[in-house]
Amino acid sequence: MSSRRNTSLRPAVGSLLVLPVAWSMPGLCWCSEKYSRIHFLDDAFRKNLESALRFGNPLLVQDVENYDPILNPVLNHELRRTGGRVLITLGDQDIDFIPSFTIFLTTRDPTVEFPPDIASRVSFVNFTVTRASLQSQCLNKVLKSERPDVDQKKADLLKLQGEFQLRLRQLEKSLLQALNDVKGRILDDDSIITHLETLKTEAREVTTKVEETDSIMAEVEAVSQQYMPLANSCSSVYFTLESLNQVHFLYQYSLQFFLDIFDSSLTTDHLTGIKGYQERLKTAFNRVARGMLHNDQIGLAVHLSRIELKQSAPSAQLYEAEFQHFLRAQSAIVDSSQVPPAGLSPNQFRGVTQLSALPAFKDLLRKLDSPDFQAWLQTDAPEMNVPTLWDVTSTLTPVGESLHKLLIIQALRPDRLVSMSHSYVSTSFGPQFFHDVERELDMAYIVENEVKANTPVLMCSVPGYDASGRVMDLAAQLGKQLTDIAIGSAEGFSHADKAINSAIKTGRWVMLKNVHLAPSWLIQLEKKLHSLQPSPVFRLFLTMEINPRLPTNLLRAGRVFVFEPPPGVRANLLRTFSQVPSQRMAKAPVERARLYFLLAWFHAIVQERLTYAPLGWSKKYEFNESDLKCACDTLDTWIDSTAKGRSNLPPEKVPWDALRSLLGMSIYGGRIDNDFDQRLLDSFIEKVFTPATFTSDFTLVPQGNGVVKSIGMPDGIRREQFVQWADNLMDTQTPAWLGLPNNAEKLLLTNQGTYLVSIHISCLYHTTANCSRCSYWTMTKNWHIKPVRRTRHTVRLLYQTDVLLG
Numbered sequence: 001m002s003s004r005r006n007t008s009l010r011p012a013v014g015s016l017l018v019l020p021v022a023w024s025m026p027g028l029c030w031c032s033e034k035y036s037r038i039h040f041l042d043d044a045f046r047k048n049l050e051s052a053l054r055f056g057n058p059l060l061v062q063d064v065e066n067y068d069p070i071l072n073p074v075l076n077h078e079l080r081r082t083g084g085r086v087l088i089t090l091g092d093q094d095i096d097f098i099p100s101f102t103i104f105l106t107t108r109d110p111t112v113e114f115p116p117d118i119a120s121r122v123s124f125v126n127f128t129v130t131r132a133s134l135q136s137q138c139l140n141k142v143l144k145s146e147r148p149d150v151d152q153k154k155a156d157l158l159k160l161q162g163e164f165q166l167r168l169r170q171l172e173k174s175l176l177q178a179l180n181d182v183k184g185r186i187l188d189d190d191s192i193i194t195h196l197e198t199l200k201t202e203a204r205e206v207t208t209k210v211e212e213t214d215s216i217m218a219e220v221e222a223v224s225q226q227y228m229p230l231a232n233s234c235s236s237v238y239f240t241l242e243s244l245n246q247v248h249f250l251y252q253y254s255l256q257f258f259l260d261i262f263d264s265s266l267t268t269d270h271l272t273g274i275k276g277y278q279e280r281l282k283t284a285f286n287r288v289a290r291g292m293l294h295n296d297q298i299g300l301a302v303h304l305s306r307i308e309l310k311q312s313a314p315s316a317q318l319y320e321a322e323f324q325h326f327l328r329a330q331s332a333i334v335d336s337s338q339v340p341p342a343g344l345s346p347n348q349f350r351g352v353t354q355l356s357a358l359p360a361f362k363d364l365l366r367k368l369d370s371p372d373f374q375a376w377l378q379t380d381a382p383e384m385n386v387p388t389l390w391d392v393t394s395t396l397t398p399v400g401e402s403l404h405k406l407l408i409i410q411a412l413r414p415d416r417l418v419s420m421s422h423s424y425v426s427t428s429f430g431p432q433f434f435h436d437v438e439r440e441l442d443m444a445y446i447v448e449n450e451v452k453a454n455t456p457v458l459m460c461s462v463p464g465y466d467a468s469g470r471v472m473d474l475a476a477q478l479g480k481q482l483t484d485i486a487i488g489s490a491e492g493f494s495h496a497d498k499a500i501n502s503a504i505k506t507g508r509w510v511m512l513k514n515v516h517l518a519p520s521w522l523i524q525l526e527k528k529l530h531s532l533q534p535s536p537v538f539r540l541f542l543t544m545e546i547n548p549r550l551p552t553n554l555l556r557a558g559r560v561f562v563f564e565p566p567p568g569v570r571a572n573l574l575r576t577f578s579q580v581p582s583q584r585m586a587k588a589p590v591e592r593a594r595l596y597f598l599l600a601w602f603h604a605i606v607q608e609r610l611t612y613a614p615l616g617w618s619k620k621y622e623f624n625e626s627d628l629k630c631a632c633d634t635l636d637t638w639i640d641s642t643a644k645g646r647s648n649l650p651p652e653k654v655p656w657d658a659l660r661s662l663l664g665m666s667i668y669g670g671r672i673d674n675d676f677d678q679r680l681l682d683s684f685i686e687k688v689f690t691p692a693t694f695t696s697d698f699t700l701v702p703q704g705n706g707v708v709k710s711i712g713m714p715d716g717i718r719r720e721q722f723v724q725w726a727d728n729l730m731d732t733q734t735p736a737w738l739g740l741p742n743n744a745e746k747l748l749l750t751n752q753g754t755y756l757v758s759i760h761i762s763c764l765y766h767t768t769a770n771c772s773r774c775s776y777w778t779m780t781k782n783w784h785i786k787p788v789r790r791t792r793h794t795v796r797l798l799y800q801t802d803v804l805l806g
Contacts, residue, residue, distance in 0.1 A: 035060040035104065040068045041527060049074075050090060056098030063527050064105040065112040074103060075121040108530075109553050129255050131235050138262060139224060139231040145266040150223045153216055160213060164206055171199055229311050233277055234262055236307045237284055240300070247296055247759050249548050250460060250562070252555035253288070260450075261287050277311050278429050282436075289437045291460075291560035294567045295752065297437065298421050299759030305428040309399055318395070322403050325358055326410065327757060343374045344412075351411030360390045360404060380734065380742060382413050383420040402427040410753070415746045417753030435727075438571040439578055441561065443474050451559050453504075453534040456526075458555070459543040461563040465624045468543045470563075471511050480539075484511040487518050496525075504534035509541065516544035519551065526554040565607040565624070569733050572604035573726040576628060577719060584636075585719040589649040592639055594694065597714065597722045599635060601700065602688045603628045606668060606681070609738050612748065616740065617680070621671045631667050635659065651694040660685050684739070701737050711737070 035058040038048045045068070052059040053074075061071075070091060079088050079097055088097045105122065143151040178195045238258045244251035264287075265280045281304045289297045306323055340349035356364040367373070367389045376387055386405040396404075402424045409420040425433055451457055459467035468484065475482035483499045486492055496512050503510045515522055522542075529540070542558070544550070566575045577600065585593040607623050609616030638658055643649045663669070664678075664685050672678050692698050693713055701711040714725035735744040 037062055039063055039527065039531070040066050041524070046070065046091070050093075050095050052103075053088060053090070053095045053097050053101055056100035058102040058104070060104045060106065062106050063108065063530075065107050065109050067114075067118065071103075075118070108556075111552050129238075131239060134238055134255075135231045135235040137259075138234040139227055141259075141262065141266060142227045142230055143224065146227065147223055150220055154220045154224075157213055157216055157220065160209065164210065167202070167206060171202060175199055230277070230280075233281070233307055233311055236310075237281065237304065240303050240307070241284075241288060244292075244296075244300070247299065248293065250546060250550070250555065250560065251292065251296075252552055254556040257556075257559075258284075264450075277308055281308055282429055282433060285433070286436050290441065291458075291562050293562055294564065295755065296759060297434075298418060298425070299756050301425040301429075301433070302421055302756070303759075305399075305425055308428055309403075312397075312399070319400055319403055321358060322360070322400075322407060325355065326403075326407060341368065343377065344368075347414075348412050351414075355407055355411045358407075360393075361407075363391065364389055377412060381416070381419070383409055383416045383423055386420075399424075399428050410757075414753045415749040418749060418756055421753075421756060438566065438574055443470065444478060446559075447474065447539060448478070451539065453536050453538045454529055454532060456529060456540045456542055456554070456558040458558040458560045459541060459563065460546050460550075460560060461543070462565075463545055463622070465563050465565070465622075466543070466626060467561075467563045468511060468513050469626065469629070471509075471541045471543070475509055480509045482509045482511060484513060486513045487515045487521070493518070493521055500528075500540065503540075504532055504538050507535035507537035509539045511541040511543065513543045514545075515542045516547040516550065519547065519549035522554055523551045526551055526557060530557065565610065567608075567611070569601075569604045569608055569737055570726055570729040572607060573600050573729075574723065576600040576603060577723050577726065579625070579628075580632065580719070582719045584632075587636075588645065588647045589639070589643045590647065590717050591649045591651065591654065591694070592636075593717055593719055593722065595635055595639065595654070596632070596719075598688050598693055599628070599631055600722075602663075602684060603631070605684060605688075605738055608733075609740070612735065612738070612740060612744055615744055616738065618674050618677050621677075623668065623671060627667055627671075631663060634662050634667065651691040654691070656689055656691065660689050663689070704736070 036048065036052065037060045038045055039062050041063075042048070049059065049070075051057070073089055079086055081087075086097045086099070087094045089095070110128070140151070143154065174195070178192055182189050182192055238253075238255070241251075241253040241258060244253070261284050265283050268279075268283070285301060285304055288300065292300065309319060340346055344352065352364060352368065355361045367387075370387070373387060376382055376385065379385075383405070386408050389408055390404045406417075406420050406424045409416050422434070447457065459471065461467050472482065472484070474480075483503065485496050485499055487496060496510075499510050502508070546562070566572045580596060580600075585596050603623075610620055610623065613620050638655045639649065642653060642655050664682050669678060669681055672681060696713070696715060698713040699710050700713060703710040711729075714722055716722055716725065734742055736742055
């Protein structure tokens with residue numbers, strides 16, 4: 001008998017639930033509890049499918065991006081009747097079919113695209129979180145944490161509304177049924193009159209109960225409105241994070257990752273109450289920035305400051321025109337026939353003309369005639385003293401003033417835009433906003449408190465930077481057993497599978513190195529981790545180079561950390577001191593700590609010059625933390641052998657020649673293959689590693705060439721003193737610190753400023769697009785009053801029916 005479609009036999013098959021963030025949504029949780037879960041990659045997939053078809057059980061197939069054609073007969077409804085049996089062909093076997101069979105296909109990959117032949121046979125249900133639904137989730141979490149009494153009242157109110165709706169629906173059905181059963185005139189039927197009286201009595205009771213809830217509704221509404229700005233901010237932060245994948249493929253964040261950050265901020269003691277927007281945004285920034293490249297962090301900070309400004313400003317739209325100009329200034333069209341005034345380039349005049357269109361800058365062109373303006377325009381750090389070229393009003397806040405400065409710098413000195421952006425963010429969130437990110441990761445706290453057993457830790461690094469040593473040091477520090485395996489061969493894959501299967505039971509740590517070499521295998525690994533129930537102390541570390549072929553689901557499911565040389569001498573020094581234990585620097589002789597500082601300064605100069613390649617170095621050499629570690633070990637070896645346990649070592653007795661030779665020819669010089677770069681490296685070594693550095697008047701950076709004040713050697717012998725000295729350095733540096741001409745970074749910084757604006761545009765465009773696609777989910781202000789209004793409307797209908805009937 002040929003296959004045919006029979007609507008009477010047609011089952012409820014072919015429902016495809018697309019769940020890009022399914023693991024954090026209630027939809028999948030509900031399905032997981034109700035239905036059997038299987039994967040296409042399971043060995044028993046076909047057996048479980050056959051069993052579900054025979055017994056009519058519902059089936060949930062996860063991760064269907066790897067679609068198996070064996071499901072085609074099921075999705076095509078290829079059923080046939082043989083005698084009294086309904087059969088479906090699965091592979092080469094006929095299976096009895098029960099019409100109650102239901103199948104759901106789910107995926108957690110938001111980037112997957114299904115071919116038309118599959119899409120035409122299934123029904124799509126999108127479980128992607130929307131702005132309104134996330135806002136509601138955040139509001140519920142805040143109320144539960146801050147005002148559990150109000151949260152309980154709201155829950156009781158919703159329950160009552162459900163009961164009212166159910167009872168009124170029953171009354172409506174009862175009324176309609178009674179009217180339908182009437183024979184003859186309605187007014188002559190005593191049973192109808194009696195029934196109407198009963199309905200009136202029950203309707204009065206419902207009305208009374210509804211009125212009793214008015215005061216509760218007013219209280220819940222008032223308290224909810226107090227916390228609504230916080231919920232709005234949190235929703236905006238999540239969609240900002242979701243849009244970051246437009247900036248870099250590495251930035252993939254799940255809803256659960258964001259909710260973990262939000263829950264953490266709710267449990268922080270000093271962040272209770274409706275205030276603390278800045279601290280909560282700082283918490284989110286610190287958690288996210290650890291997994292971002294340095295050049296992208298300032299873009300995220302500016303975007304978060306915009307969210308904060310909307311909450312703190314007297315009006316949410318107060319500075320929106322300024323922000324729109326900041327984003328679109330480069331694409332605006334102006335009249336190019338006008339002649340720029342003296343002292344301004346055509347690009348600067350173009351920026352000033354665009355800026356003068358804003359109400360606050362309407363007199364900008366007139367204010368440029370000041371004689372002090374040209375002097376300011378030529379300074380090396382104009383962001384330090386921006387003149388007031390805007391109209392000062394009573395509503396201008398310090399953050400708004402800093403935003404106006406940012407627009408001035410963007411128009412007249414775009415090479416200082418990044419530096420001014422740091423100043424603007426510091427004004428918004430405080431001067432310590434970037435300090436936590438600049439300091440060394442506290443991996444011990446993060447791994448033990450923020451990372452769960454089924455969350456892989458992704459150690460992503462730029463080429464030439466190896467993060468595996470950090471994991472080894474961390475395991476030794478915490479006394480954990482660590483198994484490390486290099487990925488890249490068939491043996492490595494089998495060893496990795498065995499190590500993971502064993503470690504999830506015993507609670508050991510596993511580190512898989514160079515996993516970027518096997519992106520296809522990572523897809524299978526992520527699916528395996530998703531289905532495992534490991535020991536709570538199990539941890540999986542994956543070290544890799546940043547690679548666009550890394551699976552999206554793995555990035556969303558894991559905790560990502562990005563490792564690259566820190567930008568700026570100050571950040572580099574702080575990072576170095578955070579890596580070197582205080583006990584190591586405090587060992588005798590006392591001069592050891594000062595030598596460690598010299599090594600940290602030298603390492604910072606060598607790495608920071610890579611930013612200016614081919615001007616700083618002729619090429620991008622792979623100087624990294626392993627060089628610093630080797631240099632520290634070499635320093636300790638030579639100092640110990642020279643000091644021989646003495647508490648002091650005269651500067652002239654330090655083995656300078658040995659240190660200079662090893663650093664210049666082996667540790668750092670071993671990476672250099674250019675004679676000019678070798679001479680340059682030797683010159684830095686000769687300048688830094690000398691007995692003169694132990695004198696109080698030794699100068700690290702001389703005055704001049706853009707340096708307002710010379711930087712001298714710190715006067716200290718303890719690690720804490722050097723850390724404090726580095727902490728007090730300027731956040732921004734000039735190329736003169738690195739021995740480069742002061743104009744070396746102008747083009748570099750101009751490009752960075754353009755890139756900063758492009759980051760903001762990408763985030764804004766993607767977020768706006770997401771909101772427009774889900775605008776129908778927009779939450780009404782009176783979200784919990786609508787059911788009660790419907791209740792009152794239904795009661796009125798009952799009374800109107802009673803009036804009509806006499």
